[in-house]
Amino acid sequence: MNFIYRSRVEFNCNHGYENIGSNSAICNENATWEGAANCIVNLECDFETYRTPTCGFTNLRNGWTRTQVQHNRLGRQGYIAVARAYQDFHPTLTSPPVPRNNNKCFKFFYKLEIAGAAMNVKIGDQIKREYRTRRAGWQAEELNVSQSDTEATVAFVAASGTVHLDDITVLYESCSK
Numbered sequence: 388m389n390f391i392y393r394s395r396v397e398f399n400c401n402h403g404y405e406n407i408g409s410n411s412a413i414c415n416e417n418a419t420w421e422g423a424a425n426c427i428v429n430l431e432c433d434f435e436t437y438r439t440p441t442c443g444f445t446n447l448r449n450g451w452t453r454t455q456v457q458h459n460r461l462g463r464q465g466y467i468a469v470a471r472a473y474q475d476f477h478p479t480l481t482s483p484p485v486p487r488n489n490n491k492c493f494k495f496f497y498k499l500e501i502a503g504a505a506m507n508v509k510i511g512d513q514i515k516r517e518y519r520t521r522r523a524g525w526q527a528e529e530l531n532v533s534q535s536d537t538e539a540t541v542a543f544v545a546a547s548g549t550v551h552l553d554d555i556t557v558l559y560e561s562c563s564k
């Protein structure tokens with residue numbers, strides 16, 4: 388393909404990646420490009436973006452739904468992800484493969500509907516932690532993903548009832564607690 392001097396190309400990263408470089412590049416006189424994309428794995432999601440409802444997470448059969456609520460975990464209007472488990476249907480939100488470069492702390496907020504709701508968090512195929520209804524309202528949670536786990540994915544699974552999830556962030560160090 389030939390590009391004319393000063394022509395512009397736009398960059399999009401593959402699913403599961405976000406671009407922390409420039410969004411486009413311009414063709415220079417000397418047949419080089421000015422501007423470069425830098426795609427890194429996207430392990431975070433606040434569910435606020437319409438175009439990418441679950442960010443880099445894979446949402447098989449669209450079991451998790453991006454939903455606007457009047458009271459998110461900050462008590463403000465915003466978007467969260469909601470999933471409802473049925474008998475054999477356990478909506479699963481799966482991260483891209485987590486890079487194997489250091490320990491990580493996944494932080495997220497969840498809310499379980501009262502009466503028997505449950506969420507599991509898996510690392511790879513293993514259930515790392517099970518959450519059951521104990522307290523009402525949004526709960527803050529931190530989960531260590533150690534270096535040895537990190538070629539696996541992290542998955543949020545609605546095990547039973549209705550499960551709410553918001554603001555998945557990642558610290559590139561072990562969790563404090």
Ligand SMILES: [Ca+2]
Nearest residue numbers: 433465466553
């Ligand atoms: Ca949100």
